[in-house]
Every structure is written in structure tokens, then in C-alpha cells.
Amino acid sequence: MPHAPLTRPEYWDKYKPHKGDGEQLAPAIGRFDWTQxxxxxxxxxxxxxxxxxxxxxxxxxxEAAHLxxxxxxxxxxxxxxxQVDRARALWHNTPRLDFHHGEACDYLSTTPSRWDAxxxxxxxxxxxxxxxxxxxxxxxxxxxGVFAFSQAEPSADVHGPQQMHGKWLEGRERELTVLxxxxxxxxxxxxxxxxxxxxxxxxxxxxxxxxxxxxxLVRAYAPS
Numbered sequence: 776m777p778h779a780p781l782t783r784p785e786y787w788d789k790y791k792p793h794k795g796d797g798e799q800l801a802p803a804i805g806r807f808d809w810t811q812x813x814x815x816x817x818x819x820x821x822x823x824x825x826x827x828x829x830x831x832x833x834x835x836x837x838e839a840a841h842l843x844x845x846x847x848x849x850x851x852x853x854x855x856x857x858q859v860d861r862a863r864a865l866w867h868n869t870p871r872l873d874f875h876h877g878e879a880c881d882y883l884s885t886t887p888s889r890w891d892a893x894x895x896x897x898x899x900x901x902x903x904x905x906x907x908x909x910x911x912x913x914x915x916x917x918x919x920g921v922f923a924f925s926q927a928e929p930s931a932d933v934h935g936p937q938q939m940h941g942k943w944l945e946g947r948e949r950e951l952t953v954l955x956x957x958x959x960x961x962x963x964x965x966x967x968x969x970x971x972x973x974x975x976x977x978x979x980x981x982x983x984x985x986x987x988x989x990x991x992l993v994r995a996y997a998p999s
Contacts, residue, residue: 801865804841809896809925809980810990816980819845821923821994825891829915831879831924832898836862836872843872850875850890852882854899879903883911892921900924901955904936905963909970916997922972928979928989929957960991967995 807819819838822828825847830839833851835858843849843866851874853859859876866872875882879899893912895901900908901924912922936954958966960977967975972995980990 802835802837804837804844807838807841809992811897812983815983816990822892822894822921825921827890828892828894829890830898831893831895831900833862833874834858834898836866836874838896839872840866840869843869847871852877852879854878880907880911883915889915889917890920891917894922895924897926901926902953905956905966909967913971913997918997919999920997921994922997923994925990925992928991929959933957963993971998972996973998
């Protein structure tokens with residue numbers, strides 16, 4: 776019998792599933808990681824010292840929890856109800872930290888809240904059309920606020936939205952198209968400037984081991 780088609784939230788429900796028996800333990804939060812390599816590259820200093828922050832696509836919420844323990848009031852918004860429930864369970868006793876279920880553009884376009892920092896670590900920014908998302912991000916930042924995101928280093932011949940496949944889909948990846956937007960650093964900078972951001976820094980953080988995939992890291996600011 777063929778599998779039923781996946782919805783987009785269900786796609787992310789299956790992302791980074793808990794492995795092993797028993798209750799899932801909260802990951803260590805001693806450091807904020809932008810790259811896929813623990814302890815490699817810059818950390819939370821990329822965001823400065825925000826009083827408030829919004830993470831787009833936090834999944835298990837590790838980086839959000841790190842900021843909250845440092846004194847930042849943090850909100851996480853995730854498209855997957857499973858991921859939101861998991862993050863809430865992992866960090867339910869953490870002050871200054873809250874997780875909500877929703878789509879990034881919908882949430883940003885309807886909330887009256889404003890944040891000193893909005894960021895995404897291999898999260899929703901990668902999977903949302905920047906021409907849809909970036910205007911909402913700019914309006915949701917306080918004057919001079921920072922917007923930062925990371926994702927995989929793009930291949931030399933990659934430009935624009937690319938179809939994604941996931942090992943967690945159990946053979947159903949052809950029944951749902953999930954796109955991730957990949958550009959080279961200069962193109963990301965041009966897109967951000969076109970949408971009104973200033974002081975853009977877009978670069979590749981090389982992997983700690985030669986031949987491994989690097990990380991794209993982008994930071995920009997709202998006008999003061």
C-alpha cells in the first residue's frame with residue numbers, strides 16, 4: 776500500500792527524531808553553535824547582547840535555551856507541532872524562554888512584538904523564500920536590531936530554491952516538495968540590501984576538517 780502524502784508540518788515532525796530508549800535529555804547549552812560542528816566557529820557574540828530574540832525554526836531549542844540562560848528573553852517559532860512539544864518538554868523549567876507553533880511569515884506578519892535579534896540556525900530562513908520572509912523580519916526588528924542566519928555552504932553551481940530530500944522520510948520524499956534557498960554570500964548580501972537591511976556581512980565558515988562541508992553565516996542590521 777502506498778504511503779499517504781506528507782504535509783509540510785509532518786515533514787518537519789520527522790526531523791531529528793529522538794534516538795534511544797527512555798526520556799530524551801536536554802542537549803548541552805554551554806555554547807551557541809552556528810555551524811554543524813560542535814564548538815567550531817563564532818558563537819552567540821554574532822548577535823551582540825540582545826534583550827529580546829526570536830528564533831525561526833528552533834527544533835529542539837538548544838540555541839534558544841543558551842540565550843535564555845544568558846539573560847535574553849527568547850521566543851521560538853516552529854512549523855512542526857512535534858518539534859514545539861519536544862522543545863517545551865526539554866526546557867519547561869527555563870525562564871525567559873517560550874516556544875510557539877506557526878509558520879514564520881504568518882507569525883511575523885500578525886504579531887505586534889518586536890525583537891532586538893531575529894536569527895535562524897539551519898532553520899526556517901533556509902526553507903522560506905527570502906522575498907517573502909525578509910520584509911517581515913525587517914519590520915519585526917527594533918531599530919538597529921540584528922538579523923543573522925546560517926545554513927550549509929552552497930555548491931558552486933547552486934543558485935536559488937533547491938529541492939530537498941531527507942533520510943527521515945522513509946521513501947516518501949517524492950510525494951512532497953520541500954525547497955531550500957541557497958545562494959552565494961554576495962547574492963545573499965544583495966538580497967538583504969534590496970529589502971532594506973544595512974551593514975551586511977555574508978561569509979563561509981570553513982569546516983574544521985579539510986574536505987568537509989562549510990557553513991554559510993550571514994548577519995545584517997535594521998536601520999536605526
